[in-house]
């Protein structure tokens with residue numbers, strides 16, 4: 001049977017095996033999908049061993065995405081832009097192809113929620129790996145402007161300069177930000193510590209769309225905060241997780257699974273519905 005897995009550390013609570021098992025059932029593909037949690041300095045060896053033993057493909061998550069970028073034989077253009085690899089496919093001639101489906105997953109999820117990206121003014125919070133992966137796919141949707149704000153302003157400036165050739169992207173400090181924005185995407189890890197990016201409440205209005213790449217059984221700190229200040233459309237990153245997985249599945253199997261039912265099942269497991 002064709003074998004796939006996700007590498008991460010920690011990875012025990014990963015939802016990827018659940019998601020890909022449902023995708024396989026739905027599309028009648030014969031495959032198995034497992035978990036691997038190598039020690040941080042043993043990832044390269046574990047990856048090589050998995051593919052030497054016939055593995056067909058894998059996902060890569062925290063903290064291995066940047067390392068995976070350096071270990072594959074070939075990179076897709078979007079992986080090159082993201083500077084990180086979250087999906088690897090072993091081609092029939094044994095080449096390891098590194099791809100990145102995170103940004104495509106974000107855009108697909110935004111669209112499935114009916115968010116318009118073309119001509120919109122987007123505020124992206126954070127300038128780490130998650131922001132980097134999102135930038136090219138967001139700019140490809142032709143927003144009127146994409147502003148990056150980050151606690152460490154120089155990192156936002158670097159990212160804006162790096163993606164300048166792809167569209168109207170600028171860096172501003174949290175203090176400089178001036179609305180109105182149509183969409184705010186929180187790519188910071190602040191919610192993990194229950195913290196908030198230092199965004200002025202005046203930037204939140206009833207027609208703004210709020211997206212937090214994090215998710216949990218209850219609202220993230222950022223989503224609760226935005227709701228308190230009047231945002232009516234809020235979305236968490238669970239949909240992005242399912243959409244990036246669907247994109248990876250398509251890369252591996254050449255068939256695109258549906259995501260709606262899988263997302264519903266995941267929400268039920270998380271206790272969200």
Ligand code: ATR
Nearest residue numbers: 126127128129130131151152188189190195196197
């Ligand atoms: P990831 O790969 O998930 O993006 P990362 O590369 O560690 O993770 O980046 C985390 C991002 O969250 C950074 O932009 C970080 O800001 P700094 O560059 O200033 O460190 C941001 N971040 C983390 N905690 C934050 C907080 N409490 N408030 C604002 N931004 C925060």
